[in-house]
Amino acid sequence: MAYSKTGDSSVLQLVERSVPEPAAGEVRVRVVVSGVNPTDWKARAGSQTGRPTPFPEVVPDQDGAGVIDALGDGVSGFEVGDRVWVFLAAHERPTGTAQEFTVLPTARVVHLPDAASFALGASLGVPAMTAHRALTVHEDGPTHLAPGALDGRTVLVAGGAGAVGHAAIQLARWSGARVITTVSSPEKAALATAAGAHHVVNYRADDPAKAIRAIAPDGVDQVVEVSPARNAELNSRVIANHGSIAVYATDGGAEMTLDVRRHFALNVRYQFLLLYTVGDTALATAAADIVRALDDGALPVGEHAGLPLTRFPLERAAEAHDAVEAGTVGKVLIDVAPDAGVATA
Secondary structure (H helix, E strand, O other): OEEOEOOOHHHOEOOOOOOOOOOOOEEEEEEEEEEEOHHHHHHHHOOOOOOEOOOOOEEOOOEEEEEEEEEOOOOOOOOOOOEEEEOOOOOOOOEOOOOOEEEEEHHHEEEOOOOOOHHHHHOOHHHHHHHHHHOOOOOOOOOOOOOOOOOOOEEEEEOOOOHHHHHHHHHHHHOOOEEEEEEOOHHHHHHHHHHOOOEEEEOOOOOHHHHHHHHOOOOEEEEEEOOHHHHHHHHHHHEEEEEEEEEOOOOOOOOOOOOHHHHHHHOOEEEEOOHHHOOHHHHHHHHHHHHHHHHOOOOOOEHHHOEOEEEEEHHHHHHHHHHHHOOOOOEEEEEOOOOOOOOOO
16 A cells, blocks of 8 residues: 555555565565554645655555565574564655565564564554653653563553553553553543553543542652643643653644743653654664563553454555544554454454
8 A cells, every 4th residue: 555645545545566675684574464553644644735755655654563574684683484563664764564565674673472463563663662762751760661660650641542541551550650541431441441550530520630639649750641732730730749741742732831830849851752753772672671561461452451453454544544533542453464363462
């Protein structure tokens, strides 16, 4: 599936191309499942319909999972037949995962444990790595997540029913934190609870600051924030001394107002993060920790685990992009290979 100009999902066309060969330091992956993120449809839409694309032809989607079927010169640590998940496949490159075969540098390819489904592998990437970064920017660390790494900390996850929020709940709980999350409906509360949140606050039904303070009288140590403009006042009322607020999106507006004196008094850190520019060290750290979490079974997906999966075949990739743009709850996947299956573990 590819596009050669920006616009709505109709610019996506199913095309036939020769199978690419990996260059030195690259591997070729037979994609089984492709994962769709908001940045995928936003990149395809561009700033204006009809604008030129960064490459003559672009295959979308940053995340995916599949099997290595060819190695470039000098590749070590991977073998043909290895199950893998991939991330940032289309970042500064023309070929993402919405295709049968994709070629990637090994730095963007990670081993997928045998117990993890391809659907799970394709659900990692942008959401899980963003969540990892948000949980590791506090001034007192840790830089790695693992069981016990967040012992004694209280983490507030804004929007716990979203893909990043879901991963943040799972990673924070796996690392030992007490997890509070905010949601907008009872249905989303059920999903956040299934993901592992200890406490769920419906901000439309409750006074969220009062509810959070009742749970954490001394305040929350870390906030994983999707909507900084909308939640700035709430965060200022619940953040603990030396607390950090990690912002990974601008839902609700790109500008916010802060009470400077209140944040001065509490030594609050605001940390803005964009996965595409955090750097190779942060990406490699996240990938390694996520694999450890996978080995521990800490990152399940599917409605039973708080992240419903909505799936489309490759020829309906445009519908998958539309579903993400429309705000479909959970994770939207594209089944590329016929053996994609329906496993959600």
